[in-house]
Amino acid sequence: MDAVQAANSGHPGTPMALAPLVYTLWNRVMRFDPKDPTWPNRDRFVLSNGHASMLLWSVLHLAQVQAVNSEYEKLGRPAVTLDDIRRFRQLGSKAPGHPEYHLVSGVEATTGPLGQGIAMSVGMAIARRWLGSHYNQPGFEIFDYDIYAVCGDGCLMEGVGSEAASLAGHLGLDNLCWIYDNNHITIEGSTSIAFTEDVAARFLGYGWNVLRVGDANNIERVENALQVFRQTKSRPTLIILDSHIGYGSPHRQDTAEAHGEPLGEDEIRLTKRAYGWPEDAKFLVPDGVVEHFVAGMGIRGERSHREWDELFSLYKLSNPALAVEIEQMQRRDLPAGWDRNLPIFAVDAKGLAGRDASGQVLNALAQNIPWFLGGSADLGPSNKTALKYDGAGNFQADTPGGKNLHFGIREHAMGAILNGLALSKLRPFGATFFIFSDYARPAIRLSALMELPTIFVLTHDAMGDGEDGPTHQPIEQLASLRAIPGLTLIRPGDATEVVEAYRVIMELKHRPAVLVLSRQPVPTLDRGKGTQSGGVAFGAYVFADAPEGKPELILIASGSELSLVAQAHKALVAEGVRSRVVSMPSWDLFERQSEDYRNSVLPPDVRSRVAVEQASTFGWERYVGRRGHTIGMHTFGASAPLKALQQEFGFTVENIVQAAKAQLRTTKF
Numbered sequence: 001m002d003a004v005q006a007a008n009s010g011h012p013g014t015p016m017a018l019a020p021l022v023y024t025l026w027n028r029v030m031r032f033d034p035k036d037p038t039w040p041n042r043d044r045f046v047l048s049n050g051h052a053s054m055l056l057w058s059v060l061h062l063a064q065v066q067a068v069n070s071e072y073e074k075l076g077r078p079a080v081t082l083d084d085i086r087r088f089r090q091l092g093s094k095a096p097g098h099p100e101y102h103l104v105s106g107v108e109a110t111t112g113p114l115g116q117g118i119a120m121s122v123g124m125a126i127a128r129r130w131l132g133s134h135y136n137q138p139g140f141e142i143f144d145y146d147i148y149a150v151c152g153d154g155c156l157m158e159g160v161g162s163e164a165a166s167l168a169g170h171l172g173l174d175n176l177c178w179i180y181d182n183n184h185i186t187i188e189g190s191t192s193i194a195f196t197e198d199v200a201a202r203f204l205g206y207g208w209n210v211l212r213v214g215d216a217n218n219i220e221r222v223e224n225a226l227q228v229f230r231q232t233k234s235r236p237t238l239i240i241l242d243s244h245i246g247y248g249s250p251h252r253q254d255t256a257e258a259h260g261e262p263l264g265e266d267e268i269r270l271t272k273r274a275y276g277w278p279e280d281a282k283f284l285v286p287d288g289v290v291e292h293f294v295a296g297m298g299i300r301g302e303r304s305h306r307e308w309d310e311l312f313s314l315y316k317l318s319n320p321a322l323a324v325e326i327e328q329m330q331r332r333d334l335p336a337g338w339d340r341n342l343p344i345f346a347v348d349a350k351g352l353a354g355r356d357a358s359g360q361v362l363n364a365l366a367q368n369i370p371w372f373l374g375g376s377a378d379l380g381p382s383n384k385t386a387l388k389y390d391g392a393g394n395f396q397a398d399t400p401g402g403k404n405l406h407f408g409i410r411e412h413a414m415g416a417i418l419n420g421l422a423l424s425k426l427r428p429f430g431a432t433f434f435i436f437s438d439y440a441r442p443a444i445r446l447s448a449l450m451e452l453p454t455i456f457v458l459t460h461d462a463m464g465d466g467e468d469g470p471t472h473q474p475i476e477q478l479a480s481l482r483a484i485p486g487l488t489l490i491r492p493g494d495a496t497e498v499v500e501a502y503r504v505i506m507e508l509k510h511r512p513a514v515l516v517l518s519r520q521p522v523p524t525l526d527r528g529k530g531t532q533s534g535g536v537a538f539g540a541y542v543f544a545d546a547p548e549g550k551p552e553l554i555l556i557a558s559g560s561e562l563s564l565v566a567q568a569h570k571a572l573v574a575e576g577v578r579s580r581v582v583s584m585p586s587w588d589l590f591e592r593q594s595e596d597y598r599n600s601v602l603p604p605d606v607r608s609r610v611a612v613e614q615a616s617t618f619g620w621e622r623y624v625g626r627r628g629h630t631i632g633m634h635t636f637g638a639s640a641p642l643k644a645l646q647q648e649f650g651f652t653v654e655n656i657v658q659a660a661k662a663q664l665r666t667t668k669f
Contacts, residue, residue: 013258048117115158123420359384415443469639493562539590
């Protein structure tokens with residue numbers, strides 16, 4: 001109450017209602033060592049209704065959870081201080097408006113967009129099952145932690161929550177417990193105006209175990225329900241917890257006003273009086289409270305951690321190779337030889353589709369990196385993401401060691417689940433058609449916000465969808481994803497660039513990547529003696545240059561258009577034009593290079609420029625300049641064979657040559 005009032009913004013009602021739950025879960029049940037919040041076998045807590053963040057900041061402070069940095073080094077200070085809470089929602093505070101994984105130790109996932117947290121918790125539960133299957137040995141239960149997620153009505157209304165719950169039930173994730181805050185209130189008022197379904201019946205239909213606690217303040221019943229969860233096998237558990245939003249507030253309890261606005265000083269005093277709390281005390285932590293948490297969670301968590309360390313020490317002696325893998329995985333390191341046997345593609349005019357080249361690389365990487373796994377949203381045969389080598393297997397309830405994940409037609413949940421896997425230190429990839437990245441975009445954005453090395457493989461990148469028509473032909477998606485801060489997007493120009501793109505992506509530790517690939521075959525290009533495909537790591541590089549002297553014209557392309565531009569370059573050179581071809585698979589990587597490098601690729605004094613990309617032209621003026629020209633899309637596509645579409649929309653060698661010549665004429669003046 002005090003923090004929300006001081007910030008003059010926030011959500012006091014849910015923290016007031018769920019304080020008994022969080023106390024019970026953290027101080028009586030969870031295996032979590034406040035002194036080391038990154039201990040691998042800790043229980044996970046996800047606050048999916050992230051607007052109730054004061055719940056989390058309060059317990060992190062009272063439990064004296066310690067801070068660690070991005071390299072997992074302990075910093076010798078609390079993750080959240082009382083001063084942080086006093087500055088709730090203020091710049092620089094470790095108590096922001098919503099939980100932020102990359103910012104505050106003890107936060108297992110960034111939440112706020114409703115439904116994302118519970119969906120990520122499914123990824124965490126899948127990860128724990130896979131880790132246990134792969135690394136646990138007789139007498140060594142190295143991974144046996146549980147995942148708890150608190151959610152509200154909004155999380156269950158959002159489609160991503162339904163997608164994730166359905167998959168969790170199918171997979172029988174009995175290490176997963178969702179606690180549903182059933183307070184019957186949303187921002188607009190009672191849930192009865194829009195949400196009247198039988199939640200219990202719905203989750204029983206998903207294959208979950210469903211429990212109900214009728215009084216959120218009855219901590220004995222809450223604890224009993226949590227113990228029943230831990231004894232339940234082959235099913236995830238949903239605990240429906242009946243609560244009163246704004247509990248104790250004489251005039252705001254059970255009202256929408258308690259959800260998203262401060263109570264007001266007078267109401268806070270009345271509420272404190274109802275609690276038997278000093279009415280005028282602000283940010284009060286009575287003597288003995290911290291010690292009480294130390295005696296509960298602190299001692300229990302430290303003991304569990306110590307026992308695990310002792311067990312892992314013995315495990316190292318009997319399973320040294322597996323122990324090394326666990327340690328590498330926890331640091332997000334790659335094993336030695338991770339890139340051995342990557343395919344090498346010879347020059348080939350017929351070429352190979354980007355998706356086919358990607359499939360070969362994925363199968364090599366999955367054999368080299370034990371914790372590299374993934375799948376598709378029911379498009380594996382089209383995305384070419386199936387891992388087909390002997391022993392890859394399918395992840396299912398009875399085969400939790402499989403590396404092929406089947407997400408079903410659930411792109412949004414797939415993206416969130418991938419983030420949950422990455423939060424668990426696995427290296428996941430997920431695939432769908434590029435156009436359906438719209439369904440997954442909220443999760444892609446969160447992966448960037450959390451600085452996770454999640455990999456999104458998006459095929460059928462442009463007009464190659466042909467007869468499927470404009471519903472399946474991406475136009476604005478490249479510009480949209482390029483606009484997300486911290487996201488590395490790569491659109492390779494041929495099979496060789498696909499391999500190099502994966503080399504770049506796999507080295508990322510704190511950035512997600514989107515790999516945009518062609519459906520149709522594109523030529524595997526001849527780069528000549530002086531050009532290296534390794535230029536992909538720089539975002540853009542000189543693919544082909546003027547045979548003599550400084551270029552007077554620059555042709556720029558990404559993806560399948562690179563082969564068109566290469567052909568146009570040959571035609572122009574034959575006519576005496578000093579043309580340069582720049583392959584630009586990644587704007588993000590290019591912008592991170594030095595100014596000298598960028599100017600060496602795109603000399604500022606060469607103003608005749610043509611960019612070619614089968615997508616929205618939005619943003620290309622950054623590279624072609626105000627007087628340059630971009631051949632791209634200004635409308636939606638159409639249903640027709642690829643060649644007809646290329647002709648219709650100007651993606652031909654002839655049109656590129658004409659545009660180049662026009663540039664040479666106009667930029668002379």
